[in-house]
Amino acid sequence: xxxxxxxxxxxxxxxxxxxxxxxxxxxxxxxxxxxxxxxxxxxxxxxxxxxxxxxxxxxxxxxxxxxxxxxxxxxxxxxxxxxxxxxxxxxxxxxxxxxxxxxxxxxxxxxxx
Amino acid sequence: xxxxxxxxxxxxxxxxxxxxxxxxxxxxxxxxxxxxxxxxxxxxxxxxxxxxxxxxxxxxxxxxxxxxxxxxxxxxxxxxxxxxxxxxxxxxxxxxxxxxxxxxxxxxxxxx
Numbered sequence: 555x556x557x558x559x560x561x562x563x564x565x566x567x568x569x570x571x572x573x574x575x576x577x578x579x580x581x582x583x584x585x586x587x588x589x590x591x592x593x594x595x596x597x598x599x600x601x602x603x604x605x606x607x608x609x610x611x612x613x614x615x616x617x618x619x620x621x622x623x624x625x626x627x628x629x630x631x632x633x634x635x636x637x638x639x640x641x642x643x644x645x646x647x648x649x650x651x652x653x654x655x656x657x658x659x660x661x662x663x664x665x666x667x
Numbered sequence: 668x669x670x671x672x673x674x675x676x677x678x679x680x681x682x683x684x685x686x687x688x689x690x691x692x693x694x695x696x697x698x699x700x701x702x703x704x705x706x707x708x709x710x711x712x713x714x715x716x717x718x719x720x721x722x723x724x725x726x727x728x729x730x731x732x733x734x735x736x737x738x739x740x741x742x743x744x745x746x747x748x749x750x751x752x753x754x755x756x757x758x759x760x761x762x763x764x765x766x767x768x769x770x771x772x773x774x775x776x777x778x779x
Contacts, residue, residue: 560709586766588767588768595755596772596773597770597771597772597773598710598757598770599770600767600768603766603767642710644710644768646761653698653715653717653763654700654712654723654725655700655712655715655759655761656712657702657709657710657711658709659709660708660709662707
């Protein structure tokens with residue numbers, strides 16, 4: 555079982571729709587969760603981070619965390635063509651447990667005008 | 668400006684050669700990471716270091732080596748033992764605790 559798993563996609567949504575990206579993780583000791591966006595040939599850029607169960611909203615983006623189910627998701631409302639990119643889920647263990655940061659394989663999102 | 672600098676941006680290696688990728692940060696971060704990314708794939712952890720003079724293997728450490736002699740620097744050597752080194756290499760750093768990673772601009776390594 556991979557430590558962090560994402561739907562590989564590609565995920566295609568029409569402009570203005572809600573895009574839903576999902577991620578599961580295997581280490582119950584994980585403490586922090588991140589969503590990064592990566593455009594082709596570029597380095598990842600942070601969109602959201604979440605530490606506590608529940609929802610966290612930032613503009614058009616909402617991150618959801620359910621530690622009991624070991625599940626984290628990202629919702630993008632009013633999707634725009636500029637949102638077309640690969641979205642990477644990342645999970646970090648406690649510092650005193652190594653603190654390593656593990657990424658999923660990424661989900662490619664395509665927003666059609 | 669604070670940040671992470673990777674160099675070179677593009678690197679070409681001949682078969683059997685060792686090459687070293689540079690990663691320098693002036694963010695005063697303790698932890699540093701090296702990742703490899705193949706086309707259409709996510710980031711796979713090669714090595715990481717939480718403090719100076721200490722580092723741990725990630726999931727794909729074979730054929731790679733690192734050093735952490737200074738807090739600011741975490742160079743990665745791709746040895747001749749790495750049979751398929753062509754990839755995009757990303758260096759990242761984080762503060763202690765549960766904070767996000769900051770990335771360099773990456774080095775694209777090609778075997779010729």
